[in-house]
Amino acid sequence: xxxxxxxxxxxxxxxxxxxxxxxxxxxxxxxxxxxxxxxxxxxxxxxxxxxxxxxxxxxxxxxxxxxxxxxxxxxxxxxxxxxxxxxxxxxxxxxxxxxxxxxxxxxxxxxxxxxxxxxxxxxxxxxxxxxxxxxxxxxxxxxxxxxxxxxxxxxxxxxxxxxxxxxxxxxx
Amino acid sequence: xxxxxxxxxxxxxxxxxxxxxxxxxxxxxxxxxxxxxxxxxxxxxxxxxxxxxxxxxxxxxxxxxxxxxxxxxxxxxxxxxxxxxxxxxxxxxxxxxxxxxxxxxxxxxxxxxxxxxxxxxxxxxxxxxxxxxxxxxxxxxxxxxxxxxxxxxxxxxxxxxxxxxxxxxxxxxxxxxxxxxxxxxxxxxxxxxxxxx
Numbered sequence: 001x002x003x004x005x006x007x008x009x010x011x012x013x014x015x016x017x018x019x020x021x022x023x024x025x026x027x028x029x030x031x032x033x034x035x036x037x038x039x040x041x042x043x044x045x046x047x048x049x050x051x052x053x054x055x056x057x058x059x060x061x062x063x064x065x066x067x068x069x070x071x072x073x074x075x076x077x078x079x080x081x082x083x084x085x086x087x088x089x090x091x092x093x094x095x096x097x098x099x100x101x102x103x104x105x106x107x108x109x110x111x112x113x114x115x116x117x118x119x120x121x122x123x124x125x126x127x128x129x130x131x132x133x134x135x136x137x138x139x140x141x142x143x144x145x146x147x148x149x150x151x152x153x154x155x156x157x158x159x160x161x162x163x164x165x166x167x168x169x170x171x172x
Numbered sequence: 173x174x175x176x177x178x179x180x181x182x183x184x185x186x187x188x189x190x191x192x193x194x195x196x197x198x199x200x201x202x203x204x205x206x207x208x209x210x211x212x213x214x215x216x217x218x219x220x221x222x223x224x225x226x227x228x229x230x231x232x233x234x235x236x237x238x239x240x241x242x243x244x245x246x247x248x249x250x251x252x253x254x255x256x257x258x259x260x261x262x263x264x265x266x267x268x269x270x271x272x273x274x275x276x277x278x279x280x281x282x283x284x285x286x287x288x289x290x291x292x293x294x295x296x297x298x299x300x301x302x303x304x305x306x307x308x309x310x311x312x313x314x315x316x317x318x319x320x321x322x323x324x325x326x327x328x329x330x331x332x333x334x335x336x337x338x339x340x341x342x343x344x345x346x347x348x349x350x351x352x353x354x355x356x357x358x359x360x361x362x363x364x365x366x367x368x369x
Contacts, residue, residue, distance in 0.1 A: 021227075021231065044230065046255065048252070048255050049251025052217075053220070054223075055217075055223075056223025056226075056249075057224070057230075059220075059224055059227060060223065060227020060231065061230065061231045063224070063228055083217045087214070087220060090344055091344045
């Protein structure tokens with residue numbers, strides 16, 4: 001069961017913190033956030049072909065004075081690792097990552113599991129401060145502070161979204 | 173053609189354009205030939221040079237942005253050509269120095285030394301303005317077009333293999349801060365600003 005209003009809460013937190021450019025390789029879960037961003041004329045959403053391309057794009061936007069967020073599945077985090085390290089961390093270029101957490105509790109697709117189980121430790125290895133809110137209240141308690149920290153510290157931050165927040169994708 | 177000679181041809185024409193360079197030879201060449209605050213050099217994140225340029229281009233539609241990329245790096249991220257073609261920022265030009273080798277790692281052959289054409293890939297991705305200048309005169313004319321005409325452009329310049337001269341400066345944070353300050357100080361309403369679509 002998804003928490004009521006989770007996707008709008010995330011879209012609103014991103015927007016109220018001045019994030020206007022978004023890159024994504026969509027999945028079923030983050031698309032529920034994207035619905036609000038696609039519908040907002042003040043937000044630009046670019047669908048990229050691979051998640052690390054989104055990091056390049058959003059890094060360029062930051063250099064030009066804009067705040068950006070990357071919305072993806074944790075499989076995309078795997079595709080991003082070297083760019084996070086050698087571009088965002090090395091050059092202190094902040095970005096907000098919103099990552100749906102497949103491959104954890106309730107997962108039906110075995111191919112999702114190894115990356116899903118590794119996701120937290122990959123983020124930790126890159127020294128990326130991560131929030132894993134299980135409720136809308138928990139998300140709201142950390143959201144503004146984590147986004148602010150990204151730009152103060154000039155480092156990426158991540159919201160790793162568990163199934164009990166988003167409802168996940170249960171199917172087979 | 174020589175890559176450094178072609179870089180000089182571009183540098184001579186630059187005014188308030190932004191130039192993003194690919195790790196390795198493109199970065200070193202531009203550091204040596206025309207170091208300037210509106211250059212953003214990359215030193216890692218292979219494949220992301222033109223994606224960074226696109227992010228700057230969509231965020232600053234008043235400024236022209238030129239990516240100086242390489243064949244090995246472009247091959248690593250061909251999908252971005254589809255994104256550029258479909259998003260179509262008119263102020264973006266991607267120039268690929270295609271020396272058909274991975275120069276920085278010792279000159280190992282890339283796919284463009286064999287059957288693969290980056291210009292062909294770009295056309296297939298939906299890029300409309302794809303240029304393949306064959307000599308320095310045509311390179312100079314191509315640069316005049318990317319500096320004066322609406323894009324996006326994709327320019328493939330076949331250059332000789334060989335390392336850039338000089339030694340690279342790798343102060344990432346200093347270059348980043350210098351670039352951000354220069355871009356922030358570039359007024360969007362300056363006389364040479366592009367008309368915003």
